[in-house]
Amino acid sequence: MWTLAAEGPNGQWIPGDINEFYWSAIAFLIVFAIMLWKGLGPLKAAMAARTERISSELAVADNAKAEADARRSEQLAKLGDADAEAATIVSDARSRAASMKTEMIAKAEADAEASKVKALADIETSKGQALSDVRSEVARNAADAAEAVVTDNLDDARLASMIDNYIAEVGA
């Protein structure tokens, strides 16, 4: 409708009857006025309602955001507490581990010392037993040798002599 065009056949820049244009413009203005008269109020009300609704939604969103921020702060605080608690636990664990380490080292040292003492005692016992065994072996060998000498020299005459000596002693 607003497109520029070359002059029409009527010699006007608007082709057709110029009156038709005027009437159309008047009708448009009348319709436009009626629309303004009847539609502007509801439109403003709708716009206001929309604005209010948007404001309300923004408020709700703000509240939600504030609540979320509060929760986030709370969670962060809790996280902070958890971190502190974790740090305490870790600290306690380290302290306990250090204590256990000290105890284990002390126990290991005590055990090692006890083992050492026992080993020394065992060595002494073994040494004494070995000496005793050697003494016993020597004594047994000496006794075996002495017995062999005695029995090898016991002929019939000596045996008879020993019996005679026994009889003499019993009868004395």
Add this chain to the structure above:
Amino acid sequence: MSDSIATYADAVQQIAKAEGDAGVESQLASFAQALQGNDDLTSTLSDSSIPVQRRQQVIEDLLGGRASKTTTAVISMLVAAGRAKDIPAISKAVSEQGSVGRGRELAEVRSAVPLTEDQTQRLTAALKKSTGKDVDINVVIDKTVVGGLVTQIGDTVIDGSVRSRLTKMRDAFN
């Protein structure tokens, strides 16, 4: 002493008494002494795989002319009854019962070698002098004595053996 040993000793005493053979006790003791010094003879007489008649024939061969018929029969009976290994114990029980019956004490004398008759008589006299009692001697051959004698009368032991001296020597070494 087990009941069976005492029973067999009683039986031997009764047989000797019934036959009027006073030599059974001493002859049985001599055989027991010989048996103790001969493991092969003990094994042969105890071997149940050898027929009893064969073992009794061994007895007959060994004692023929050296012991009375009663003694030979008694020993044969003991061998047939499977008591060959118990003959030394039975002989000792017979000697103990005989000594008691005669009012004497039995002295068990352990020696590595048999005693001569002279030694036995002198030892009997010496033990009577030492204990004040009449004693009968039962000699047991025991090679572990090595030399000398060990006499046991009742609970009294007179140990003059080489073994005891060797034992003391070992104790002294230890």
